[in-house]
Amino acid sequence: MIPIRFSRSSLSDGRWYEYPIRFVLGGVATVFTGVVSSRYGASIGGLFLALPAIFCASATLIEKHEIRRKRKAGLAGERRGREAAALDAAGAALGAIGMLAFAGAFWLLVEISVAAAFIGASLAWLVVSIGAWLVRRKLRLVRRLKTQAAPRSRGAATEDPELRPRTMPWR
Amino acid sequence: MTEYVVRFLVGGAVVSAFAMLGDVLRPKSFAGLFGAAPSVALATLGIAVYQHGATYAGSQGLSMMAGAIALGIYSVVVCHLLVRAQLRALPATLLSLVVWLIVACGIWILAGGLT
Numbered sequence: 001m002i003p004i005r006f007s008r009s010s011l012s013d014g015r016w017y018e019y020p021i022r023f024v025l026g027g028v029a030t031v032f033t034g035v036v037s038s039r040y041g042a043s044i045g046g047l048f049l050a051l052p053a054i055f056c057a058s059a060t061l062i063e064k065h066e067i068r069r070k071r072k073a074g075l076a077g078e079r080r081g082r083e084a085a086a087l088d089a090a091g092a093a094l095g096a097i098g099m100l101a102f103a104g105a106f107w108l109l110v111e112i113s114v115a116a117a118f119i120g121a122s123l124a125w126l127v128v129s130i131g132a133w134l135v136r137r138k139l140r141l142v143r144r145l146k147t148q149a150a151p152r153s154r155g156a157a158t159e160d161p162e163l164r165p166r167t168m169p170w171r
Numbered sequence: 172m173t174e175y176v177v178r179f180l181v182g183g184a185v186v187s188a189f190a191m192l193g194d195v196l197r198p199k200s201f202a203g204l205f206g207a208a209p210s211v212a213l214a215t216l217g218i219a220v221y222q223h224g225a226t227y228a229g230s231q232g233l234s235m236m237a238g239a240i241a242l243g244i245y246s247v248v249v250c251h252l253l254v255r256a257q258l259r260a261l262p263a264t265l266l267s268l269v270v271w272l273i274v275a276c277g278i279w280i281l282a283g284g285l286t
Contacts, residue, residue: 007197022190023183026210030182031175033215042219042227043284046234047275049212050242054186056264058193058206059249063260078259084199085260086253089246091203096243102209103235106216110229114220118213121232129204136200 018061022054029053050099055092059085094136098129174222182214207242209235234279241275 029051037045063081070077106121193205212235219228248270252263 003198004201005197006195008195019187019191023187025183026186026190026214027179027183029186029211030178030214033211034175034178034218037215037219037231042223042230043234044279045215046231047238047241047279049209049215049231049235050238050275051211052207052242052245052264052268052271054190054210055206055246055249056261056268058190059260059264062199082253082257082260085263086250087199088203088206089249089253091200092206093243093246093250094200095204095207096239096246098204099207099209099212099242100236100239102212103232103239106212107229107232107236110220110225110232114225114228117225117228117232118217121209122213125209129207133201133204 022057025054025057050096050103052092055089059088062088091133094132095129097132098125098127101125101128174218178214178218181218182211185214186210207246237278237282238271238275240278241271244274245271 032053033045033048033051036048063085066084067077067081070080102121102125105124106117109117109120189205189208189210193202193208196202196205216228216231219231245267248267249263252258252267253260256263258266
């Protein structure tokens with residue numbers, strides 16, 4: 001079974017001002033891309049459609065939330081915060097494959113039909129991203145089965161199984 | 172001026188929507204997929220098609236492929252800086268932007284300006 005779920009409690013981890021910050025960052029990144037495109041041309045502007053400007057903010061917020069949660073429990077939380085942000089980055093690396101598929105599909109379809117380009121590219125992003133995530137998950141499970149006899153890592157009692165191993169998140 | 176206000180509002184709304192989706196999804200690595208969602212691209216390409224036509228937007232889409240490859244490398248570098256170098260998230264993600272810029276421009280130049 002795929003353990004993808006919604007966690008509404010995560011929304012309460014954030015502060016109210018984080019939402020306007022993201023809105024402003026998203027708006028600024030879109031304006032910036034538009035300025036680059038109109039000044040240096042569509043080709044250079046296109047590069048910046050994949051600029052990870054928003055990722056900087058979201059990784060920082062994830063780290064903050066994790067530290068805050070651990071501090072409430074009387075722990076330092078810095079290491080857990082870094083690990084949570086690293087997991088987010090590992091997910092973003094897989095999402096980048098999906099973004100590549102999005103860009104490729106859009107480029108191939110846009111001159112045929114604009115609507116088909118947006119729908120096809122979005123579907124390509126979704127399918128490729130989720131597919132890459134599932135393949136990575138499968139590989140991790142196979143690896144875990146192979147090392148099942150080995151002693152468990154010391155973080156085994158944490159609530160999020162993804163934060164247990166102290167290896168690089170994509171392994 | 173109106174164009175930039177529209178860009179700001181559309182970009183802010185699309186990015187916020189994807190970010191909130193990433194917030195509520197678990198596990199964390201799955202939510203991370205939404206950190207690399209084409210939110211800015213959806214907003215920008217929509218405006219590009221409306222203003223300049225399909226060929227212009229197609230050219231942006233082609234270049235975006237180089238940016239996406241750079242994003243993948245950027246994410247791996249961020250992971251290394253967080254886990255191995257034990258940097259905090261903000262310096263790790265900001266420092267890695269240099270890597271993104273070098274890789275994206277490098278691919279763009281190697282591909283002959285992706286024209």
